[in-house]
Amino acid sequence: MPSDTAGSWTPVALSADLPSATVMPAWTQAGSIALWRSQSGRVSASSDRCPHRGMRLSHGFVRGEALSCIYHGWSYSSAGTCIRIPAHPDLVPPETIRVAVHKVEESNGVIWVATGEPAEQPPGFDDLVPLRSLTAEADMAALEAAAGGKTGTDGLIRIADCPWIRLLPTEQAGRTLIHVMIEQSRSPADRVAASRLAEAVRRRAEACRTEVA
Numbered sequence: 001m002p003s004d005t006a007g008s009w010t011p012v013a014l015s016a017d018l019p020s021a022t023v024m025p026a027w028t029q030a031g032s033i034a035l036w037r038s039q040s041g042r043v044s045a046s047s048d049r050c051p052h053r054g055m056r057l058s059h060g061f062v063r064g065e066a067l068s069c070i071y072h073g074w075s076y077s078s079a080g081t082c083i084r085i086p087a088h089p090d091l092v093p094p095e096t097i098r099v100a101v102h103k104v105e106e107s108n109g110v111i112w113v114a115t116g117e118p119a120e121q122p123p124g125f126d127d128l129v130p131l132r133s134l135t136a137e138a139d140m141a142a143l144e145a146a147a148g149g150k151t152g153t154d155g156l157i158r159i160a161d162c163p164w165i166r167l168l169p170t171e172q173a174g175r176t177l178i179h180v181m182i183e184q185s186r187s188p189a190d191r192v193a194a195s196r197l198a199e200a201v202r203r204r205a206e207a208c209r210t211e212v213a
Contacts, residue, residue, distance in 0.1 A: 007116025011155070011168050011179055014130045015109045018043065023067060025058035027172045029115045033102060034058040038065040044078040045102040045113045051082075057099065110168070110179060123154050128166060128181040131194055136176045138205035143169055143176050146204035156181070159201060165194045167201070178202065 012026035012035055023036035025048065032048045034057035042065070048056050050069040059070050066075040066083055074097075075084040082097035103114035105122050109130040112122040136143055144150055147167060148160025157167040164186060168179040180198045182191060 007114055007118040009105070009112045009114055009118055009122040010170050011110050011122070012045075012113045012170070012177075013111045014133055014179055015106055015111055016130070017133065018111065021062045023058055023060055023062055025056070026113065027170075027177070028102065028113050030102075032056075032058070033113065034060070034067065035111065035113070036062050036067050038062060038078065040065060042078060043104050043106050043111055045104050046076060046080060047100040049099070050074055051097060051099060125154075125156075125166075125168075125181060127184060129184050131180040131182050131191060132198070133177060133179050134198060134202055135172075136178060136202045136205045137174075138176060138202075138208065139174065140169060140171050140176055142205040142208040143167070143178070143201070145208055146201045159197065162194070162197055164190075165197060167198065176205075 010028040018024060018035060018037045020037050020041050021039045023034055026033050026035040034046045034048045037043050046057055046067060048058050050057055052074050053071055055069050055071040057067055057069055060068050066077055068075040073086040074082055076099050077083050080098045080101040081095060082093040085091055085093055105112045107122060108125045144157060147157050149158045151157050155168055157169060159165045164183045166181040168181055169176050180194060182194045
């Protein structure tokens with residue numbers, strides 16, 4: 001993935017996993033975030049803590065174009081400003097009440113969130129389509145060993161015995177989130193085979209970690 005000393009991009013989820021009007025937890029190098037899509041389809045990434053009582057916003061809900069905390073219903077815009085406090089419906093929340101937000105890009109079925117200010121846009125995989133995501137209880141080194149390939153400059157791992165399958169990984173404190181990508185021209189049968197092979201790679205990676213431990 002493109003990165004520099006100022007910031008980097010993390011592939012946090014697949015577009016298909018975040019329908020309109022939903023929120024989910026996700027992870028970046030800066031820590032956990034609340035990833036949400038408004039009713040109109042806009043994707044936003046907010047700090048995962050409500051400034052009121054510290055409840056995780058990823059446990060909240062989306063109504064219209066706002067993310068609301070499940071605890072007391074404080075609502076936040078995609079820019080991070082508090083726009084509604086249900087206990088005080090006539091109050092215009094002060095601008096000092098806000099949550100931190102991150103830059104988001106959605107490209108070719110992958111949702112990317114920025115940490116800091118990256119010098120470049122996230123990579124585009126025009127010849128690939130996302131298949132699924134899975135989590136391996138293993139680090140990147142174990143995943144590369146299981147796949148038989150190293151992570152390229154584009155952030156992808158090519159499976160040695162099946163190069164039309166790519167793995168787009170990101171480490172998460174001992175775990176690795178893996179987005180499985182395949183070439184667009186592949187058949188439905190190939191998709192099934194790719195999913196099974198990705199599962200096999202995950203099992204090998206987890207076995208490798210167990211053996212090292």
